[in-house]
Structure formats: structure tokens, C-alpha cells
Amino acid sequence: MLIQVITGTTREGRLSERVAGWVVRYLTEHTDLEIEQVDLRDHPLPFFDAPPPAKAPRDYFTAEAARLGSTLDRADGYIVVTGEYNHGYPAVLKNAMDWTFVEWTRKPIAYVGWGNVGGARAIEQLRQVAVEFEMAPLRHAVHILPDTMIAARQSTEPGDTSAFVPLEPKLKLLVDDLQWWAAALRTARRQNDN
Ligand SMILES: Cc1cc2nc3c(=O)[nH]c(=O)nc-3n(C[C@H](O)[C@H](O)[C@H](O)COP(=O)(O)O)c2cc1C
Incomplete structure (x- = not known):
């Protein structure tokens, strides 16, 4: 079962890199999931300016949208690591989602967030x-509060x-919850495809 960890912020000096590194390491060490x-940042996309992807599934407008779409298509579930910008989620994350649609459908998604209230508003x-x-x-999320953010930033070692x-x-x-949903929905998707 393939779980993708999506790094939802792209700005210079972002914390998301460290958080994603932690989530990937945890999954690799504690599960037998494919990660x-x-x-x-590896999927630079213009602001969405194409026909609605929900109405024309996988009829990609650009090669870059096709690359993102085929990447997301592979996954059985997602963990999005996200900061909070002005009491909302990062625009780059929503923009990436708007370029795609069916790739996400009938799959579980869970969130790890950070900020003054642990990214709760964005999540x-x-x-x-x-x-x-x-x-x-999913109901379960991880909320990283400022004390932990400060401690994480204090380390000069990026992989710490x-x-x-x-x-x-x-x-x-x-x-644990994501694994349950990913397995259940993968079975259901396969039955529906037959
Ligand atoms: C444009 C901008 C807006 C922000 N707005 C909020 C906010 O509304 N709530 C919050 O808790 N933190 C806010 N912050 C602080 C972020 O929580 C902090 O910068 C965090 O590290 C962002 O994630 P990133 O480093 O991966 O970009 C904001 C930061 C930026 C750059």
C-alpha cells in the first residue's frame, strides 16, 4: 500500500521540510507501508487556469499537471503536512489540488499541521x-504547537x-487509522473497477 507524504508549503526557510522528514522517517521505521x-516544490504549477478537471478526468491541460496527476494517482492514501497562512491553508496546496480531481477520490487523507494553534484552522x-x-x-491529526516549532528550528542539523x-x-x-482506511477503500475501489 502506497502512502504519499505531501509537503504543503514551498517558501524559503519552510518548516515543512523538517516535519515531512519526521513523518517519512516514522512511517519507514514503524510500518511496512510503501512511502x-x-x-x-517539485511540482511548480501556474495559478489554475484550465477547464475543470472534475469534468474531464485525467485530460491534463499541461505536462506539469499530468506529472502531478500521475504521481497522485499512484497513492492509496495521503498525509499532508501543512503550515497555516493567515488562518487558512497555503494557497500552493489548494492550487495543486485544483489542477487535479479524480486522482484523490475515494482515498483517505490525514493532516499534520503547525502554528499558533497547531495548524488547526488550516486543517x-x-x-x-x-x-x-x-x-x-480523518479525525486524527497531529498539531505541532509553537514550543515544539521553536525547538525544531533551534537545531542547525536539517535532518534533526x-x-x-x-x-x-x-x-x-x-x-494506524490511515492504514485501516487506505486498505478498506483500496479494496472497495478495486471491487468497483471490476
Ligand atoms: C504568510 C504567512 C502567514 C502566517 N499566518 C499564520 C497564521 O495565520 N497562523 C499561524 O499559526 N501561523 C501563521 N504564520 C506562521 C507560520 O505558522 C510559520 O511561519 C510556519 O513555519 C509556516 O510553515 P512553513 O515554515 O512550512 O511555511 C504565518 C506565516 C506566513 C509566512
Whole structure:
């Protein structure tokens, strides 16, 4: 089963790189899932300006949209790591979603967020977006609060994810739940395809 970890911020100096590194490491060490990191920096897209992808599934407008679409298509579930910008989710993440549609459908999605309230506002809004994509947004999330963000940033070693270790019980709940939903929905998708 393939789970993708989507890095939802792209700005210079972003924290998301460290958070994604921690999530990927945890999944690799504690599960037998296949893991793929999807960094939106590797998928530069213009602001969405194409016909609605929901109405023309996989009829990609550009090669870059096709590359993102075929990447997302592979996954059985997603963990989005996201900061919070002005009480919302990052625009780059929504823009990437708007370029695609059916690739996400009937799959689970879970969130790891950070910020003054642990990214809770961004995550709650992203759950609403997921419903429109006919996804299963999960209840369990990981919320990284400012003390942990400060501790994580203090390390000069970019791969140092030790500040997040106290949050691993929360991440375990999320991952266990995601595995259940990913397996159940993969079976259901395959039955429907027959
Ligand atoms: C444009 C912008 C807006 C922000 N707005 C919020 C906010 O509304 N709530 C919050 O908790 N943090 C906010 N922050 C602080 C972010 O939580 C912090 O910069 C975090 O590291 C963002 O994730 P990133 O480093 O991966 O970009 C904002 C940061 C930026 C750059």
C-alpha cells in the first residue's frame, strides 16, 4: 500500500521540510507501508487556469499537471503536512489540488499541521476541501504547537527531527487509522473497477 507524504508549503526557510522528514522517517521505521514524499516544490504549477478537471478526468491541460496527476494517482492514501497562512491553508496546496480531481477520490487523507494553534484552522478547512474531492478526511491529526516549532528550528542539523518525538503517540494514532482506511477503500475501489 502506497502512502504519499505531501509537503504543503514551498517558501524559503519552510518548516515543512523538517516535519515531512519526521513523518517519512516514522512511517519507514514503524510500518511496512510503501512511502513516497511529494514535495510541491517539485511540482511548480501556474495559478489554475484550465477547464475543470472534475469534468474531464485525467485530460491534463499541461505536462506539469499530468506529472502531478500521475504521481497522485499512484497513492492509496495521503498525509499532508501543512503550515497555516493567515488562518487558512497555503494557497500552493489548494492550487495543486485544483489542477487535479479524480486522482484523490475515494482515498483517505490525514493532516499534520503547525502554528499558533497547531495548524488547526488550516486543517479544519482542508477537511472541508477533502469532502468535495470525495475523500475520507480523518479525525486524527497531529498539531505541532509553537514550543515544539521553536525547538525544531533551534537545531542547525536539517535532518534533526528529535523535537517531534514526543508527538509520536499522536502520529501513531493517525497512521494506524490511515492504514485501516487506505486498505478498506483500496479494496472497495478495486471491487468497483471490476
Ligand atoms: C504568510 C504567512 C502567514 C502566517 N499566518 C499564520 C497564521 O495565520 N497562523 C499561524 O499559526 N501561523 C501563521 N504564520 C506562521 C507560520 O505558522 C510559520 O511561519 C510556519 O513555519 C509556516 O510553515 P512553513 O515554515 O512550512 O511555511 C504565518 C506565516 C506566513 C509566512
